[in-house]
Amino acid sequence: MSNKGRFLATDKIPGLLKRLGGTYRVFAPVKVSDTVILFHEFKEGAQLALNKQATLPPKEILFPQTECLLSYTYHKDPENLEKSEVQVEETLEALPTIIFGARPCDARGLMVFDAVFNDGQWRDPYYKARRKATTIVTILCTQPENTCFCTSVGGGPTNTEGSDLVLTPVTGGYFAEPATEKGGALLQDEAFALGHNKADEAREEREKVSLESELELDGIAQCLLELFSTDFWKQVSAKCISCGACTYVCPTCYCFNITDETAGVKGERIRTWDSCMFYQYTLEASGHNPRPTKVERYRNRIGHKFSYHPTNYEGMFGCTGCGRCIKACPVSLDIRQVLREVKVHG
Amino acid sequence: MEAIGKLREDIQKELEDVEFIIGWEQGFDALHATPLFIRSQEDIDRLIWNPLCVHNLASYLPQLKGRKVGVLLKGCDSRSVIQLLQEGLIQREEIVIFGISCPGVVDLSKIRARMNVSQVKRVSFAEGNVTIETPQGREEFPLDEVLATKCLSCQYPTPLIYDHLAGEALSPQRPADLLYKEVEEIEKLDVKERLAHWERELNRCIRCYACRNACPLCVCQDYCAADSRNPHWLSQRAGIGEKVMWHIMHALHVAGRCTDCGECERACPMDIPIQRIRKKINKEIKALFDYEAGVNTEDTPPLYTFQMEESTIREKDW
Numbered sequence: 001m002s003n004k005g006r007f008l009a010t011d012k013i014p015g016l017l018k019r020l021g022g023t024y025r026v027f028a029p030v031k032v033s034d035t036v037i038l039f040h041e042f043k044e045g046a047q048l049a050l051n052k053q054a055t056l057p058p059k060e061i062l063f064p065q066t067e068c069l070l071s072y073t074y075h076k077d078p079e080n081l082e083k084s085e086v087q088v089e090e091t092l093e094a095l096p097t098i099i100f101g102a103r104p105c106d107a108r109g110l111m112v113f114d115a116v117f118n119d120g121q122w123r124d125p126y127y128k129a130r131r132k133a134t135t136i137v138t139i140l141c142t143q144p145e146n147t148c149f150c151t152s153v154g155g156g157p158t159n160t161e162g163s164d165l166v167l168t169p170v171t172g173g174y175f176a177e178p179a180t181e182k183g184g185a186l187l188q189d190e191a192f193a194l195g196h197n198k199a200d201e202a203r204e205e206r207e208k209v210s211l212e213s214e215l216e217l218d219g220i221a222q223c224l225l226e227l228f229s230t231d232f233w234k235q236v237s238a239k240c241i242s243c244g245a246c247t248y249v250c251p252t253c254y255c256f257n258i259t260d261e262t263a264g265v266k267g268e269r270i271r272t273w274d275s276c277m278f279y280q281y282t283l284e285a286s287g288h289n290p291r292p293t294k295v296e297r298y299r300n301r302i303g304h305k306f307s308y309h310p311t312n313y314e315g316m317f318g319c320t321g322c323g324r325c326i327k328a329c330p331v332s333l334d335i336r337q338v339l340r341e342v343k344v345h346g
Numbered sequence: 347m348e349a350i351g352k353l354r355e356d357i358q359k360e361l362e363d364v365e366f367i368i369g370w371e372q373g374f375d376a377l378h379a380t381p382l383f384i385r386s387q388e389d390i391d392r393l394i395w396n397p398l399c400v401h402n403l404a405s406y407l408p409q410l411k412g413r414k415v416g417v418l419l420k421g422c423d424s425r426s427v428i429q430l431l432q433e434g435l436i437q438r439e440e441i442v443i444f445g446i447s448c449p450g451v452v453d454l455s456k457i458r459a460r461m462n463v464s465q466v467k468r469v470s471f472a473e474g475n476v477t478i479e480t481p482q483g484r485e486e487f488p489l490d491e492v493l494a495t496k497c498l499s500c501q502y503p504t505p506l507i508y509d510h511l512a513g514e515a516l517s518p519q520r521p522a523d524l525l526y527k528e529v530e531e532i533e534k535l536d537v538k539e540r541l542a543h544w545e546r547e548l549n550r551c552i553r554c555y556a557c558r559n560a561c562p563l564c565v566c567q568d569y570c571a572a573d574s575r576n577p578h579w580l581s582q583r584a585g586i587g588e589k590v591m592w593h594i595m596h597a598l599h600v601a602g603r604c605t606d607c608g609e610c611e612r613a614c615p616m617d618i619p620i621q622r623i624r625k626k627i628n629k630e631i632k633a634l635f636d637y638e639a640g641v642n643t644e645d646t647p648p649l650y651t652f653q654m655e656e657s658t659i660r661e662k663d664w
Contacts, residue, residue: 032550034459035617052464055616056552065552065584145464146375238366239381241405242567243559245615248552259575259582272582275554279568280575330560330613331401332373332380 005202006187007195009173013050016191017042020098024135027061028100029054039099050101050139051169057106057251057322058099062130063113065248067271069126069258074265091268094129098186100137105148105322107138107162108155109251112320115313116254126271135182138163139174144211147323149336152215155320158206168202175202215339217306217317223346224307228299232345236338237298239331244275246325246333247301252318255281276300302338349446349513350395353418356510357390360416360442367416367444368406370399377454377466377478381406384416395512397471397489400451402426402607405562407436414440420448421516422496424505425605425640426562431507432643433603433650435565445508447516450489450497452476455617457492461485496608496621499524506641528619529626544590544623550616551589557620558596560613563603571595597623602631602647605640634659 008016020026021042030040031047039058040046068091077083099106110131117124118131141148141157150156160166164183167174175198178184186192227233247253257274260267274281277297283289291297309318319335326334357367366383371392373380379398384390395418403417404426419427424445430436457463461478468479477486490498503516532540555572558564571579572592580595581588596610597620604624611621631637635648636658655661 033547033617035455036550038550052462066582143464146466147464235383238383241556241559241613243556243613244554245552245556245613248554249615257582259578261578261581261583270582272584278555278573280573283575326374328556328615330556330609330615332378334374334380337374 004184004187005175005177005195005199006192007170007173007198008167008176008192010050012173012191013048014044016189017100018044019189019191020100020186024096024098026098026100027058039101042100048101053103053141053145053322053324054101054106055324055328056249057109057324058102059106059109059113059251059254061097061099062110062127062134063117063254063256063273065273067126069269069271071268072266076265092126092129094126094133097130097134098137099134102136102138102163103141103322104138104157104159104161104163105150105155105320106251107136108150108159108320109322110136111162112252112309112313112316112318113254115316120313135164135186136162137165137167137183137186139167139169140206140209142169142205142209144209145323147326148211148321149214149323150321151211151213152217152336153317153319153321157209157211168205170198170201170205175199177202215336216343217339220339220342220346221307221310223342224303227342227346228303230345232341233295233299236341237295240277240294240298240333241331242277242294242297243330244277245328245330246335247275247277248273249324249328251320251322251324252305276304302335302342306339306342350393352510352512353395353444353446354390354393356444356512357384357393357416358387360510361385361390364414364416364442367418367442368403369393369418369444370395370401370403375466376469377457377463395446397449397451397476397493398469400454400494400612402560402562402609404430404607405560405609407441407562408565409567411436411440414442416442416444418444418446419505419508420446420451421502421505422448422500422605422607423562424507425502426607427640428507428643429563429603429605429640429647432640432645432647438643443505443508443510445505445511447504447511447513449503449516449519450493450500452489452492453494453612458617460487460492494608494612495528496606499527501525502641507643526625526629528622529629532622532626545586547618548589548593549586551593551618552616553584553589553592554615556613556615557593557610560609561596561600562607562609563600563605564596566599593620593623596620597627600624601627602635602637602649603639604628 017026026042027039028042029037029049031049032038037049037054038056071089073087074084117127144157160179164180165186166177166179175195255274256271258271260269282291305318366385369382369384370379371382372394381401402423404423465480470477474489475486476489500520501518501522608621637648
C-alpha cells in the first residue's frame with residue numbers, strides 16, 4: 001500500500017461521519033439490538049459497531065431489497081373511455097454515498113455484483129449509477145471468526161480489492177490508506193491526523209492475521225457438474241428447511257423478482273430480492289417447476305456459486321467466504337462441509 | 347444408564363425398520379448442534395444430546411409423510427407431533443418416536459448477547475452452569491440465565507408421546523405462571539406504544555421466512571399466501587407494513603395450533619422476539635376456549651370446530 005496513510009482516532013469517527021453526512025449518504029454498522037448489527041444511515045448518537053462483522057452485508061445499499069424501477073399512471077381518454085394512455089416515470093435515484101466499515105468480504109461481494117450488473121453482457125442502470133456514486137471504506141479483519149473462509153475463495157482478511165479507503169485497526173483507532181482516488185479524497189477531512197508512527201503497527205497487525213485456506217476448491221466447478229444428477233443432493237440437503245435466510249444474508253446473492261403492483265390507476269414496477277430457496281423462484285407459467293423440492297433448490301445454490309458463476313465470470317466464485325450463511329442458518333448447515341463432500345464425491 | 351447410551355441402544359434396535367432417524371450431532375463449532383440424519387452405525391456414534399440440541403426435529407415430519415422414519419423429541423417437541431397427528435398431517439404408524447426427558451435447552455441469542463462467540467473452542471455443562479472457552483479466556487455462568495425462555499416455564503419436560511424414552515421421566519420443575527410474563531409486559535403498554543414496539547422490532551425482518559419454514563405447523567410452505575404471486579395477496583415490498591402483515595398472518599394461521607415450541611423465534615436470523623406474538627394468541631385462546639394445543643391427540647383445535655354456543659364464551663350475557 002501507499003505511504004499516504006493517516007491516523008483516524010476512534011473518537012474522531014462520529015464527527016467524521018457527521019461531516020461526511022453533509023455531502024454524502026453515510027452508512028455505517030450500527031447496533032440495533034442486543035445481537036444485531038446493521039448498516040444504517042448514520043445519525044448522531046447511533047451506537048457504532050466497528051469491531052465485528054455486521055449481521056447483514058451492505059449489499060442493500062446498492063441493491064435494495066425493494067426498489068421502484070418505474071412508476072406509471074393510466075389516463076382514460078375522455079372521448080373514448082375504452083382507451084387509456086399510460087404515463088411512465090423513471091425513478092432512478094443515485095445520491096453520493098459512503099459505506100463506512102465494510103469488511104473485505106463485503107467489498108469483494110460487490111465485485112461479484114459488478115461482474116453481473118456493471119461490466120457484463122447486461123448492464124443494470126440502477127445498480128450502475130449507485131455503484132458509481134458510492135465510496136467504500138473497509139476495515140480489515142484482524143480477528144476472523146470461526147465461520148470465516150474468505151481465503152479459500154480468493155479473498156483474505158486483509159484483502160483490499162473493491163475498497164476505496166482501507167482502515168487497519170491499530171492502538172486507539174485505525175490507520176487509513178487510500179486504495180483509489182475516491183478513497184484518498186476522504187483523507188482531507190480534519191479527523192485524519194498524520195500517521196507516520198502508526199504505519200509500522202498497521203503493517204504488523206496485517207501480518208499477524210492468520211486464516212488458513214482450509215478448502216481445496218480446484219476443479220470444483222467440474223465436480224459439481226458430475227454430481228448434478230445424483231442422490232448426493234438428497235443427502236446434503238436433508239437438514240435444509242428451505243428458508244431464504246442464507247440467500248438474504250449473503251453478500252453475493254443477487255437474484256431478483258420484478259412485480260407490477262397497481263392500486264387503482266397508478267402503480268409501480270418494483271424489483272425485490274428473490275431466493276433460489278423459494279418454490280416460486282423458477283415456477284413457470286405452465287405450472288411446471290424445474291426445481292420442485294429443496295433438493296434441486298439447494299443444488300442450485302451451491303452450483304451457482306461454485307460452478308455456473310465461475311464458468312460465466314472468469315473463475316470468480318459467487319461466494320466471498322463471509323460465513324454469514326453458516327451463522328444465520330436455523331439448522332447450522334455448513335457450506336464448507338458441503339464443499340468438502342463435493343470434492344470427495346464429485 | 348445415561349440418556350445418550352439408552353438413545354443409541356434404542357436407535358440401533360429400530361434402525362433397520364426405518365429409512366432414517368433424525369437426531370443431533372455437533373455442528374460447525376462447540377456451541378452449535380445440527381440435525382443429524384442417522385442411516386448407519388457410524389451415524390449413531392456421532393449422535394449427541396445436551397442443552398445445545400435446540401432444534402425441534404418434528405418440523406421435518408410433515409414433508410416426510412408416507413415414509414417411515416424415526417425422530418428424537420424433547421417434551422416440548424412432542425407437542426408438535428401430537429398437534430400434527432390431531433390434524434392428520436402425519437401418521438402415527440409411520441413414525442418411531444424416541445422421547446428424551448429434557449431439563450432445558452439454551453437460547454444461543456442470549457449467549458451471543460453477553461459474550462463474543464466468534465471463536466468458541468469448548469462448551470461444557472455441569473452443576474447448573476455453562477462454561478464457554480474462547481481464545482480470550484473462560485466464561486462461566488448459570489445455565490438458567492441463557493436457557494430458552496420457554497424452558498423457564500416448561501410444564502412438559504417429559505415427552506407426552508413416545509415409543510422409547512431416554513432419561514428418567516421428569517415432573518415439571520418450573521413455575522407455570524411465568525408462561526405469559528413477556529406478553530404481560532407488552533400488554534402494559536398502551537396501543538400506540540405497542541405498535542411502536544412491534545414496528546421497531548419487526549423493521550429488521552428481511553422476509554426470509556425462516557420463521558415459517560422452521561415452524562412444525564406451517565405446512566403450506568410452498569403454497570404460502572405470503573409469497574404467492576397468483577393471487578398476489580401480499581405486496582412483494584419489504585416495507586414495515588408488509589413485514590407486520592406477514593407476522594400477523596403467520597400468528598393467526600397457527601392460532602389454537604401453536605404449541606409454543608419457539609422455533610419461529612429461534613430460526614430468525616435477525617433475532618426478532620416473534621414467539622411473543624404467538625404466545626399472546628395462545629394466551630387469548632386459553633382464556634376464550636380453555637384450550638392448550640398439542641397435549642392430547644384426541645382434541646380438535648378450537649378454530650377447527652364451530653358450535654352455535656361455545657361453552658366457554660358467554661355471548662348471551664354481553
